[in-house]
Amino acid sequence: MPEKVVVAMSGGVDSSVAALLLKQQGYDVVGVTMKLYNLDGEDLPPNYQGCCTLDDVEDARSVCRRLEIPHYVLNTQREFQSQVVDYFTSEYQLGRTPHPCIACNDKIKFSHLMERAAILEADHVATGHYAQLERTSEGVLLKKAVDASKDQSYVLFGMGQEQLSRTLMPVGAYPKSEIRQMAEDAGLLIAAKPDSQDICFIPSGDYKVFLKQRLTTTPGDIVELDGMVVGQHEGIEYFTIGQRRGLGVAEGEPRFVVRIEPESRRVVIGPESAL
Structure with a gap:
């Protein structure tokens, strides 16, 4: 029986190709999309290139249909608000500069992925992060991605050995151009989808305006x-x-x-x- 892996799917190119690669490698793949923040009721700027919209959820669902794998949506908005958005504003009030992506990975994404993996009796979790994991006799090493311009290993520094030992990051071994080509070759409609930009819960990209509205x-x-x-x-x-x-x-x-x-x-x- 193939090993089962739960893949965090944002509806973007990287996580979609992560699922594609793992299926090609023979894993039993399950896609999970976390609804982190509701931007659908906000006045999004033209050509918004973020995430967290219903369109992104539908993109992830569409990819899963194409790959013929199951897809689940987890509502983590309450946890994201308290542990990422509230953290973001409170750190600025204390005179410190927060990094919400690190908080999100540490407090939300991997913890919820691991929980869902346990429920589904999966052996691994996987993401579309640009980083590499090297398994050694002394543990798992978190290393930079092959594509240095896309490297995200720095936002994963909070992961412990227990999480690292159960995680797969397949796209970190490829340059971004190859990832897009893989998506196109597989007929995935998101192949040309722009990368997410800036902080996902600040669609305007202006954090000062965001803070003024809340503090x-x-x-x-x-x-x-x-x-x-x-x-x-x-x-x-x-x-x-x-x-x-x-x-x-x-x-x-x-x-x-x-x-x-x-x-x-x-x-x-x-x-x-x-x-």
């Missing part, structure tokens, strides 16, 4: 390293360490955000050498 911010001072006040800001949430543009201070030697102080609401700037 009440407090103005504060922009100060030099010696404490001299050189400007004002609308809220520390709109700054990130290393930021240079949009500081609203007088021109001169380039200044960067070197520290954010949530207690005093101060944004401290200085030369690049202070970073």
